[in-house]
Amino acid sequence: MFDDTIAAIATAPGEAGISIIRMSGSKSLEIVDKIFVPKKNKSIKNYPQRRLVYGHIIDKNKDKIIDEVLAVYMKAPFTYTREDVVEINCHGGIVPVRNILDLILKNGARMAEPGEFTKRAFLNGRIDLAQAEAVMDIISAKTDKGFDVALNQLEGSLSKKVSEIRDIIVELLAHLQVSIDYTEEDIQEITYPELLSKSEIVRDKIKKLLDTSETGKIIREGLNTVIVGKPNVGKSSLLNALLRESRAIVTDIPGTTRDVIEEYVSIRGIPLKIVDTAGIRETEDVVEKMGVERSKEFFNKADLVIFMLDASKELTKEDREIMEHVKNKKAIILINKTDLPQKINENEIKEILHDKKIIKVSIAKEVGLNELEEEIVKMVYGGQVKSREMSLVTNIRHKNALEKALKSIEESIEAIKQELFFDLIAVDLNDCYEYLGEITGDTVAENIIDNIFKNFCLGK
Incomplete structure (x- = not known):
């Protein structure tokens, strides 16, 4: 057990219905008794522990009501930290929370360090470090x-x-x-x-x-996924389809996406940090050129590459150059626009990217997206059982x-x-x-x- 008592705001800052200020330590009850006046009794000490008590936080030096609150006292060792704990539920907002916390600190508590409540739970033996x-x-x-x-x-x-x-x-x-x-x-x-x-x-x-560990890292941090391809193959349309919203601008004009767009998307419980890159091609446009360079940087750092091709057009020099880079990456090949007459040479793709999964899709017709999601899940889990059934x-x-x-x-x-x-x-x-x-x-x-x-x- 620690000698001092700590305090901090336990809820996110900003406007809200309620905010919670938390104290932990041997003086928690003593401090709250100095500043909290219950509606029906003179002291919170007269109430059973673990009962929410209605009343007011009062600055007795100024004889001023700070806020209308609910307060609860929890006696050690059956608390989060295994110390005496007090929580004050006040109105959400910067002013009441700040004023109550200042009053607590003036009456004997000190500001908690980041994670100190959980650190005390660990040091007091309630949980181990992994927990x-x-x-x-x-x-x-x-x-x-x-x-x-x-x-x-x-x-x-x-x-x-x-x-x-x-x-x-x-x-x-x-x-x-x-x-x-x-x-x-x-x-x-x-x-x-x-x-x-x-x-x-x-x-x-x-x-x-x-x-x-590889699967666990992805579940915790997200799978860094990059959508690459030459301009106008449907990269932004794919991002919008995965997000179920129009996040990226989609036009028939090549080079619309001139910078990278980053979004988080959940694919059947797997978090993907997905990046829609500028189309990789030779260009004289200075801004687009910078976007292409950034696309290459994200490509090199990606855990998974989704390489998109246009089924309605023959393979170009740019397609082949990207394929050479994709060969050494964990990648899925999407042949898009399959609702149009097919001109692409699939055999050539298979010769260069023979070990990669090729999926035919039509983003416009919403065809093939389920197969893409299934392949991502398969690549992440490799056929393992669900996460709740194992320790990752x-x-x-x-x-x-x-x-x-x-x-x-x-x-x-x-x-x-x-x-x-x-x-x-x-x-x-x-x-x-x-x-x-x-x-x-x-x-x-x-x-x-x-x-x-x-x-x-x-x-x-």
Whole structure:
């Protein structure tokens, strides 16, 4: 438990129906009692905890009512932070919220740092570090599926799997320590085959978690998707169709899109950060030329490329140049305008992009969009089960820790195969245990903890 009491606004700034100011710490009840006057009693202390109490926030020095509010006191340890917590529900808006917070700070609280409420929940043992990070993922989730994955982690799904792996390592380390310390005693030592078998189980479990990291990153951050093609092939029409709104200007004039347009769209629960680029072609127009250069930059950074071609026209030099770049990218090929007489040579496309999925569409007639969405889902999940049925590694910090743990267990396995001394094997096993502990926060450095919570919003 901490000695000081913190306070912050827990709701987003701006005009709203209500805003919430939150306090946490041993002086929370004492502070709210100084500034809050219930309608029917002299003190909030006369009410049971966890009951919303109607009354007024009053600046007693000025004998002035600040706002009409509902206040609730929650006693430790059954709170978000495992400390005494008070929440004040006031009218939304900058003025009442600011005045109430100023009054709280004048009466003994201090301003909370970003993420400090959740940090206290972690340090007080209510949640582990992976669960704390899931709180921020819930707040920033862009789709229902992203929310589901984050909620799973908040409920401890990833932490449980990591703990199961660490339990196996602890068992191995215990057997090794007994074998090292009591070599002269009549105690049955663990054998190298036993060590190898259980170490391989550890390795396989870590690999299984790592295999979800690419999908998890996409669910958490979105799939960087770029629509490319020469001018007037239907890129902006595709963006509008995916968004279900007219976001990009669509005309028959080549070069209408002269810069990139970025939007978020959810494809069956998968968040796509989708970019409609300027048509890639040789041009003398200075503004369009700058747009083409930006298109190339986004193309190089993309996780997924949607390359569009015009079925009603023969392949051009520009088409072929783009195809050469697309060859080395994760890409889907869309042949658009299939409602018009077809002139494009599909065989040539297949020769150059033989390993890419080709989908025929007509954006104007709304044909083929379902197949495109199905292919995106297939590429992201690779046939895996739905996100609610598995623990996805969505955090780059978790992925890095798992990679280090995997390296350590593989070194341990190699030492076991060579039948090296038990104490040498134990070093690598212990390293693996420590790296896994970084995920849940059991073995993580204090500066890393501070950096994680700095990314949180105030009041959380």
